Amino acid sequence: MKQFTCLDATPEGGTPCDFVAQGETSEEVINMMKAHAGEKHADLIAQATPESMATWEQMAPTKVTDV
Numbered sequence: 001m002k003q004f005t006c007l008d009a010t011p012e013g014g015t016p017c018d019f020v021a022q023g024e025t026s027e028e029v030i031n032m033m034k035a036h037a038g039e040k041h042a043d044l045i046a047q048a049t050p051e052s053m054a055t056w057e058q059m060a061p062t063k064v065t066d067v
């Protein structure tokens with residue numbers, strides 16, 4: 001089982017949020033986090049640039065933990 005918390009998904013200084021995505025694969029929890037961010041952190045997504053999204057895409061798998 002994989003886990004990805006919103007705190008880990010958010011850059012430092014980001015919104016404190018206790019959302020936790022859990023699923024069978026890294027891909028699944030990352031997609032859940034994207035859906036969550038689009039819904040609950042639309043302000044952050046609105047500020048994102050293609051560069052910052054690319055950085056996030058690279059960072060995300062490193063923040064996924066096994067549970």
Ligand SMILES: [Zn+2]
Nearest residue numbers: 006017019040
């Ligand atoms: Zn969140």
